[in-house]
Amino acid sequence: MKASKNKRDISPRYLFLALTVICIVFLVVSIFFKDQTRKIRNFFANIIVPVQESMDKAGNALSKGLDYFGDVKELKDENEELRDELKKYRDEASRYQAELSELDELRSLYELDEKYPEYNKTAARVFSTDSSTWFNELYIDKGLNDGIYEGCNVLCDNGLLGIVTESFDNYARVRAIIDDRSNITAEVGRDNALCNVEGSLINMQSGYLLVKDINKDAKVEIGDRVVTSNVSDRYFFGITIGYVTEVTLDPNNLTKTAKITTAVDFTDVKDVLVITDRKRVVDY
Known part of the structure; x- marks a missing residue:
């Protein structure tokens, strides 16, 4: 304990002074005694x-x-x-x-x-379809509240898409002309020959629909337009259905059958026009 008490710390000031003196001594020696x-x-x-x-x-x-x-x-x-x-x-x-x-x-x-300026129309958007391949039955986002009723004709692309089969407050169901249940009275060729356009998903797989019951004497050529007939009980007159790609005489030698490509791309339908006018129906 005594050794600890007698021990004295060196002040940093003295240590710095000593180092300074040593440096000065070394400097003087190196200057005056270079050789040594x-x-x-x-x-x-x-x-x-x-x-x-x-x-x-x-x-x-x-x-x-x-x-x-x-x-x-x-x-x-x-x-x-x-x-x-x-x-x-x-x-x-x-x-x-x-x-x-x-x-x-x-x-x-x-x-x-x-x-088709002669018809009143409203635009609608397709929001659902019953098929993953063809838009043969689809749903649009407008219905009774927008003046759309059962029987309204539906247009898309360059012609006829189909017809409204059911209408609800805010949406409606549409059956396309390619559906197997579809059959349209139409006209074809320069003679406006009456015919029937039959819907068929199988035929659409090959890219066409059949137009049947054309009079054998009717002048029908490839490229002729097929339109809805004025005697159709469900469709307004003059709406394009498709264009003739092939004509053949039937085995009965009385009628001809034609193949047509549709005016609508039924693999991709987004927006449509619905004719809100209602065709007059005659009760027999």
């Missing part, structure tokens, strides 16, 4: 210089490493920003594409509306 201190200087130089060079190299390497990691972080940040911008541009491109597609559909509906 050359070996000492060389000895310390051989020790200190390599250490200093190694420390410089290590410092440079560390600096480059820090710069590298800094650059990597900066590149990662820039990459993340570019990804965000790319996603934003892709989203905008998808939105513009959707708007352009919708604009094209609206333009098509407008052009279709112009083809």
Whole structure:
């Protein structure tokens, strides 16, 4: 305990003064006694210089490493920003594409509306279908509240899509002309020959519908337009159904049958026009 009490700490001020004196002494000696201190200087130089060079190299390497990691972080940040911008541009491109597609559909509906100015019409959108391949029976987002009733003719693309079979307050069911239950009284050729257009999903697999019961003397050629007849009990007159691609004489030698391509693409139906006028029905 006494040794601990008698022990005195050296003041930092005295220690600094002593080191300063020693440095001054070494400096004076090295200036006035160069030859005598050359070996000492060389000895310390051989020790200190390599250490200093190694420390410089290590410092440079560390600096480059820090710069590298800094650059990597900066590149990662820039990459993340570019990804965000790319996603934003892709989203905008998808939105513009959707708007352009919708604009094209609206333009098509407008052009279709112009083809049949004599009828009152309203636009509707398809929201469901009973088939995954063909739009032979589908549902539209307008119904009784919009003046759509059973029997309303439905148009799409360049012609007749089908007819409303059921109507509810806010939606309606539509049966397409390609459905197996569909049969339309129509006209074909320059003679406006009466005929019947039969719906058939099997035939549509091969890309056509059959037009039957054409008079053998009727002038029907490839490319002729087939339209709804004025004597049809369900469809308004003059709506395009399709175009003739082939004509053959039936075995009975009394009638002809034609194949037609439809005016509507029944694999992709989005927007339609519904004729809200109701055709007069004659009760027999």
